[in-house]
Amino acid sequence: MSEAVATSPTPSGPSTDQKLAYEPHRKWYRRPEILGPVAIVIAVYAVLLGVEVQPGRYRSAFTADGDLALDWDYFFHLIPQMLTGAYVLARATVLGFTGAIVLGLLMALGRRSQFKPLSWVSAFVIEFVRSTPLLVQLFFLQALFRTTDVVNLSGVQILVLGLALHYGTYTSEGYRAGINSVPDGQWEASTALNLDPITKWTRIIIPQAVPNVLPALGNNLIASFKDAPMGGPVLAVPCMLFFANTIRAEDFRSVEPMLLIGAGFLLISIPAAWGLRRLEERIEYER
Amino acid sequence: MTDVSPKGAAGVRMRSVDKAFGPNVVLRELNLEVEPGERVVIIGPSGSGKTTILRVIMTLERIDGGTIRVGGQHLYHEPVGDQLKAASEKHIRKVRSNIGMVFQHFNLFPHMSALENIMLAPVKVHNKSRDEARETGMELLAKVGLSEHANHTPGQLSGGQKQRVAIARALAAEPAVMLFDEVTSALDPELVGEVLSVLRDIAEEGSTTMMLVTHEMAFAREVADRLVMFDNGRIVEEGRPSDVLDTPQKPRTREFLGAVGDQ
Ligand SMILES: Nc1ncnc2c1ncn2[C@@H]1O[C@H](COP(=O)(O)OP(=O)(O)O)[C@@H](O)[C@H]1O
Ligand SMILES: [Mg+2]
Secondary structure: OOHHHHHOOOOOOOOOHHHHHOOOOOOHHHOHHHHHHHHHHHHHHHHHHHOOOOOOOOOOOOOOOOOOOOOHHHHHHHHHHHHHHHHHHHHHHHHHHHHHHHHHHHHHHHHHOOOHHHHHHHHHHHHHHHOOOHHHHHHHHHHHHHHOOOOOOOHHHHHHHHHHHHHHHHHHHHHHHHHHOOOHHHHHHHHHOOOOHHHHHHHHHHHHHHHHHHHHHHHHHHHHHHHHHHHHHHHOOOOHHHHHHHHHHHHOOOHHHHHHHHHHHHHHHHHHHHHHHHHHHHHOOOO | OOOOOOOOOOOEEEEEEEEEEOOEEEEEEEEEEEOOOOEEEEEOOOOOOHHHHHHHHOOOOOOOEEEEEEOOEEOOEEEEOOEEEEOOHHHHHHHHOOEEEEOOOOOOOOOOOHHHHHHHHHHHOOOOOHHHHHHHHHHHHHHOOOHHHOOOOHHHOOHHHHHHHHHHHHHHOOOOEEEEEOOOOOOOHHHHHHHHHHHHHHHHHOOOEEEEEOOOHHHHHHHOOEEEEEEOOEEEEEEOHHHHHHOOOOHHHHHHHHHHOOO
């Protein structure tokens, strides 16, 4: 509660223009500046999931000039292949992170559960997965699925599973922090009004927690995108890193492909981080 | 004891209530009885446990021992034969529906307008239609002098306005017992009057039982049927406000009234 407003009991209410411009009574899910980016994200999801691209073997029909340290013609020539790798990576990230969002919610609810064994198991899984490296988890999952013949998963599928599990623990912590960020007074007012649990969660807690959870989810999405290339060396997922390695092995060139994948990551990460920053600023919640 | 009816008043009977936070014993075998329709003002130094009394009645804190009855019904116990067993969540919810509370820091829902704050419980808890709830909500806003602010959110209201919305929100549930915890303490001095005048109206009109914690002695003298001086988890002295304020019997009361500068 801002006390700056307390001195203006006039019908116009807010004491500053900035306060006037802010209209918090339009719920976050009704505000275009929040719905817009969310819609874009969902559209990107849909496209990524809808389009199926099977990269063949990465191979350049063009040979670099051996005398040049950096051959620009060769560099531009590699771009389409790099984009295919980027696509594979983005798709695995999107699938994995979708899993992480759901898995994280289940783990967060499990951890809050009144039923102690479930709460302990959830807490143990979260802490265990969070404190071991993704790389190790990918090797482990690969060994698990390749040695036991029960389910046969491809490299991409194992990567998606690994990302879902690993980032699920992070998103679950995000949910937990978001819920804890709702002030005690809101829970107490809910009790004093005798609200039933469903009304309390859907009308009071979640609407106030979501604005605090979204930025954390976005940060984790970017982080998982940066972690996804581990699928290249570990699981032979034909992603950007895999592309660079293949080209190096075939053409004995590494400067151009490495530069390219660096550019590829920047191309995706910078706009994503910028968009996220904007989202955070807009969601800034007033108490 | 009266029966519980949503609009009628109900008494509060606290018997031998204990409450501790870890090693810090806050309420010691407290006996406090409030008659249906009575207005009791609780005064006492900071940290003496006044808020805790209201919070255990509102079930925001659970008691360690003793019993509390509201409108004749046990709050934390359910009678089974002639025994009392710990109450289920369902039972607590049922008895709690007779109680309302207004907080020092308002605790309005910041993402809802004033009217939505007031309408939520009637619609979701008391199964009123939205139209009916809106109509009563607007009446309540008029009563607290905020008709023009129905669509403003808490962030757009002054402290005094927020607290008046919070009072209207509590009234909307038509509780038989209302608890007020230092509802003017977080306000700038010039905004205290508008909130006290709303409280005065409620005290004059309704038959609601009221328990108020306040440091506004002039106000206490005016609305209270009984004044309770509380210190260190125990009642030090109680009686008619004029008696306690003008001729305090206990040194502890004299000391406290001297410190707050009674008028
Ligand atoms: N949630 C809590 N956890 C621990 N101690 C508490 C809690 N609430 C109150 N107390 C302690 O109980 C005592 C009484 O507090 P309170 O009822 O708020 O007093 P008052 O309202 O008279 O100032 C204080 O010593 C306070 O520190
Ligand atoms: Mg207090």
